[in-house]
């Protein structure tokens with residue numbers, strides 16, 4: 032039996048609150064479904080059903096295709112019978128034997144006589160059959176011709192059927208070999224033999240026959256027992272050559288899990304370069320918010336299948352030579368986190384361009400530049416973050432086992448403002464700049480180059496940070512071992528290598544020996560922008576896979592950043608430098624705020640809350656409950672019902688207002704900007720870790 036908690040529920044009852052305040056901690060509210068896992072599970076039933084459906088589909092397809100297959104078999108039978116007859120009539124076996132014995136000249140007269148005789152026999156048989164058929168036709172009508180034709184067709188079809196060793200078995204088709212193997216699995220077997228992936232006497236077993244899948248042919252085969260699927264992946268180039276396609280057109284995957292084993296390979300051969308079409312726009316543009324705990328949409332593989340990238344609990348290294356899509360890839364990772372208002376962002380852009388500029392409105396800390404002062408600012412943040420991580424571990428030790436079962440930040444902990452442990456993502460573009468900086472800095476009693484201190488701090492954070500909710504994303508143009516310290520590389524969980532200079536650089540990013548396993552990003556094409564090899568962290572099925580990142584041009588990036596700012600503004604999580612940015616905007620844009628709303632805003636500015644009961648507001652503001660409700664409704668802010676713990680500790684339904692709703696009304700109605708923004712400045716800019724009410 033197991034219970035599945037629904038951690039996505041955002042219920043105020045889940046949040047803790049210090050004693051003496053209106054809301055009390057009642058622990059997480061679980062929504063669960065009891066599952067008796069001793070009974071047959073729906074999944075198994077689904078699998079059987081889908082197999083049954085597949086069998087039915089195959090049957091219908093076989094019936095529909097049978098006339099064509101019959102005609103094909105008859106055609107092959109005619110060709111094979113024709114070939115056999117020509118061999119017979121030209122006495123080829125006798126001629127060949129004479130040739131081999133070098134007695135062709137002696138036997139020539141005999142061969143000619145025999146050939147003439149066989150031609151005569153052929154003519155006599157044809158004449159006899161024709162006369163016989165004509166007589167039968169006269170006696171019994173045209174039906175006889177049909178019956179005779181049918182019998183001959185069936186005989187030819189049987190003669191020409193596809194069967195190991197049958198005549199006509201080796202298809203000799205013109206055109207690309209890719210098209211050929213889809214029609215004749217023998218060609219595929221030959222290609223595997225040609226690429227030395229199976230022996231001369233070995234063969235493949237077809238698991239799923241070739242089908243059309245997104246602009247290419249897909250087929251699944253089992254290798255002979257002595258062969259491994261990983262070797263096919265490793266020697267993809269040889270197989271591509273044997274199939275006469277470019278290696279970017281051939282995708283080879285191992286089939287893992289329940290339906291797979293170490294010798295099962297799925298192949299997909301694209302009709303053309305799969306990256307010649309425009310990249311897909313990021314789906315993040317169409318979502319109003321994202322949950323950072325969910326893997327975020329990162330790109331698509333050559334077959335067009337979605338590739339998602341988990342961010343929380345890991346760190347990411349993105350590397351490439353210039354102009355290959357490194358910043359675009361890092362920004363995609365950032366976009367998903369920006370759309371989660373509970374994520375805190377640190378952005379350091381050492382490229383010092385405008386690529387990251389829009390992030391300033393959401394980032395808790397933002398710096399753009401490549402001077403030593405910017406490196407020192409980064410070092411300052413990293414030290415601040417190390418202290419923060421140490422503090423988090425200390426605080427997690429004191430939390431009860433329900434809230435914090437392991438020494439790890441959970442979704443609930445990360446979203447609880449009282450615990451102050453939000454997911455904190457650190458993005459550093461062109462990380463080689465701070466790592467190479469030689470400015471002397473004090474580290475205890477020592478004076479060290481700033482780059483060394485940055486390297487040490489990043490290594491520490493990459494090692495200890497993930498469990499405490501820290502996500503590191505580093506992008507670099509120079510993945511060489513002098514720039515990225517080996518200790519740092521080793522602890523970065525996920526790697527994304529776009530095109531690099533040579534296999535050594537590729538191995539530095541993806542890991543030792545990855546080129547010998549078939550993953551070498553220096554072999555990617557320069558024209559394939561945004562295409563790279565992703566080596567995901569942890570439990571992913573694949574060792575690595577080639578992915579083209581979703582396309583997110585600057586205007587989409589800006590849209591996502593301003594959406595992230597609005598989300599944080601509404602959730603009250605805008606913090607650090609971003610607050611200053613937003614406050615300035617508010618001051619300039621806001622007009623008069625109605626009295627009742629202003630009073631509520633002021634009350635909330637000092638009483639930080641997600642939900643405030645009507646009774647509490649009415650009492651505190653000394654206004655008539657009914658008039659207040661009417662005024663708030665007019666302002667587009669109706670009350671809602673919410674569950675709060677009552678005096679006996681049990682959850683009760685209470686009428687009141689959500690702070691987020693009130694904030695939206697403020698945005699709509701305006702004026703209290705000065706009050707709001709000064710609160711923001713006071714509460715947040717000076718103390719970035721403090722929680723804000725608005």
Ligand SMILES: Nc1ncnc2c1ncn2[C@@H]1O[C@H](COP(=O)(O)OP(=O)(O)OP(=O)(O)O)[C@@H](O)[C@H]1O
Pocket residue numbers: 310351352353354355356357358359360382508560561562579580581582583
């Ligand atoms: N997924 C993608 N699909 C299509 N084009 C892309 C994709 N990703 C990046 N590009 C293109 O590649 C170009 C270079 O991208 P980007 O600026 O991210 O490169 P970079 O590696 O960061 O370069 P530099 O090292 O010079 O900063 C972009 O202008 C963009 O048009």
